[in-house]
Amino acid sequence: MTKLNIWITKHQNKITAAIAILIALSLLSDFVLKMGTAATVFMIVASILGAIPVALHAFSALQNKVISIELLVTIAVIGAFIIGEYEESAVVTFLFLFGNYLEQKTLEKTRSSVKSLTKMAPTTAELVDEDGKTETVDVDDLDEGDHVLVKPGGQIPVDGKIIDGTGYMNEASITGESTPVKKGIGDKVFAGSLTDNGTITVETTSVGEDTTFGKIIELVEEAQDSQSPAARFIDKFATYYTPAVLIIGILVWAITRDFPLAITVLVLGCPGALVIGAPVSNVAGIGNGAKNGILMKGGNAVNSFSHVDTLVLDKTGTLTTGKMSVTDVDNFGDKTENLALLAAVEKTSDHPLGQAVVKYAADQSITETPELPELDTVKGQGLVGQKDDFKILVGNERLMKANDVKISAEQKEAINSRMNDGDSVVLMAVGQELKLVVGVNDQLRPDAREGLQALKDAGLKRIVMLTGDNKVAAQRVADRLPIDEVHAELLPEDKVTFVKKFQEQGSTVAFVGDGINDSPSLATADIGIGMGTGTDVAIETADIILVKSSFDALAHAYVLAKKTVANTKENIFIAVGTVALLLLGLIVGVIHMGSGMFVHEISILVVIFNAMRLIKNKPVKLDSNQVLKTAN
Structure with missing residues (x-):
């Protein structure tokens, strides 16, 4: 039996083609050649040939204590065969096998993302x-x-x-x-x-x-195989629904003694479209995400993300690039000479602020490397170097005050201006005179504003920033973005507390972080979203990973999750509606077994093609002009 099953499965498409040829020969014999006996023989052979693979699948399912769709079709086909409805039995088996073939091919297309990867x-x-x-x-x-x-x-x-x-x-x-x-x-x-x-x-x-x-x-392979809540419900529903259809068919025969009507009920009640509707939407949606650098860990993640109303974000590395750069320079002297001297000092340090200054000097085509005295580090203040009468100081304002550097009103205003902007300030003094005030800051992601606005346009109600940075720096970033709440100077455990607080208020919370320092919050939120190139911690902790660290990817993921869940609901409606219409057609006498199976298979293809629309769903186009209009 096992070898026969394997052989049948391997050659099922050829068997389906053979049945189609036999049906065509039967119709030709009957209507053209007027050979009724030959036509009947062709239909009988087609019925038997078609019933074998369907019956074998039904028997395998029964061995696993499952009453499958194949069992309903097998009983219906045998019943039609017994009462001499050979055309009906042949057409039903052909449509069922041909439907399986089309279903297999279209499902392969929905998984094309993984295959191409x-x-x-x-x-x-x-x-x-x-x-x-x-x-x-x-x-x-x-x-x-x-x-x-x-x-x-x-x-x-x-x-x-x-x-x-x-x-x-x-x-x-x-x-x-x-x-x-x-x-x-x-x-x-x-x-x-x-x-x-x-x-x-x-x-x-x-x-x-x-x-x-x-x-x-x-991840994508595992995610596409995992089930959404809707799919799990439908699977559980089908385990009871299919036996119920069988019982209804028996009751119809017992009450009406109309055998053709009873077996037609079995065919029309097949829940094929209902069973496949949710999984195919899930596969297509996750496949689209994978193609666009978005990894969703299964149907649960998709479903939960679609219901998110509160988005919580970290600042550094999420709203900002995580890379320090010079924002402004106030010079008091020869700018080229001063920058060359500062860059030479900072080259001796691996501090991010220092590296930002070195890069800025290089971008300004300053390549001169002045000779420096030996430098000493003053903890929490900066670097000091002195040789003979030459003394250089590079660091913060505390270092300047400790070494009695004179700071004029103009220079103090420059320092305050940088600090009010939330910049870290690097000062350089030569002797007792301040020569440079340099503002260094982590730069805002260029698509952050447009991306967050796109999320709000898609239905997100609240955006919250939680950060360990100081309030001035945090507010400076928030003022440039459509952010509703800002909470600064937080430890990782404080962020977790806020996430729990929002959940207790009835919100469905998504947390976006880099997947490392924010891993506790990622794990606590209803949906954890890791922005980054798939670090180990992000992959393990986050439910959704944005391999392409951008807000257009985040906005696309949110819209895609909503569309995937909506698509699943559409497929369920199509499946249930089809069964209802078929039963109504049966009652009024316009639907029979063959036509019922045809409509049934069409409904399966409709839900598959409906789900395939998700594959072509394109990423959200961010429009900065629209964002500015919305903000104003």
Whole structure:
């Protein structure tokens, strides 16, 4: 029996085609050749051939104590065969098998996101040995620490960091963003990315399933197989519904003694569209997200996110880029000479503020490197260097006061201005004179304003910022965004307290963070959303991961979740409505077994094609002009 099942399953499409040919020959014999006996024989053979795979599936289900749709069809077909309705039995089996074929093909299309990702997975790499020679090896043979060469147009086979060369990387397979990103020595690269130009050497940190790309594929596969609450309810409902249809069919025969009517009830009551409606919407929605750099961990995450009314965000690394940069410079002297001196001092430090100053000087084409005295660090204040009569101070205002640096009213106003803007202030004094006031700050993400407004337009009621930064810096960011509440100077446990408070107020809360410092809040919220390139903590803690760290991705995820849940409800309505209309048609005498099965299979295709609309759902287009109008 097992071997027969395997053979039937393998050749089911050919069997379906054979049944179609037999039905066509029967119709030709009956209406054209006027050979009634031959027509009947063709229909009998078609009925038997079609009933075999359906009956085998029904028997397998019964062995697992499941009353399946196939059982209803099998009983109906056998009943039609017994009463001599060979046309009905042949047509019903053909439509059922052909419907399965179309269902299989269209479902494969909804899973195309994962298939395309799998095909993009790198399989070979150019391994660089100690002598600098390269050898083509299987990706699975690489180990952490190995060096691989990637040429222009080549695919990066591993996660790692660039140790030689520069180039533009197309990371669309990871982030969903097709615009190439320039990367050089020290920058991280991801398996599956393409080098648009430039030759690079990468030191391996992760290989195969352990890479970000590998984890993305695994997550999407698991998510598409997981069920939404609607799907779980329908599955449970179907376990009772299908036996109920069988009992109703028996009762109809017992009361009316109309055998054709009873078996027609079995066909019309098949819950095919109802059973498939929710899963196919879930698969299509999650697949669309994966294609756009959004990883949703299953139907539960999609359903919960669609009901979110309160969005809670961290500031640093979420609303801002997480990278410090110089916002303003107030100079009191020769600007080029002063900046060259400050950059030379900051090059000796790995502090983020110092690195921002060094980058700013480089962007200003200041390459001069003045000779410096030996520098000492004053904890909590800055750097001090002195040689003979030359003394340089770089740090905060406390350092200046401790060394009796004179600060004029104009300079004090410049310092206060930077602080009022929420900037961290770097001061440089030479001797006892203040030469530079430099404002450094974490920059707001360019799409934050438009993205948050798009979320509100999509139905989000409240946006809250929770941050550990000072109130001035937090308010400075919030004033530029459509944020409803700001709570600053918080510890991680304080953020968790706020999330719980919002939940107690009846809100459905989504928390957006970087997935590291914010992991307690990510886990506590109804939906945790990690913004970043799929770090281990974000993947483990968050329910939704925005591989492309952008607010247009966040807005698309929210809209997509709502559309996926709405699509599921539409499919349930279509499925239930079809069964109701078929039963009504049966009562008034316009629906019979063959036509009922035809409508039943059409309803399955309708719910599948309805779900496939989600695949083509495009990301939200952020319009800065519209946001400004809304804000005003």
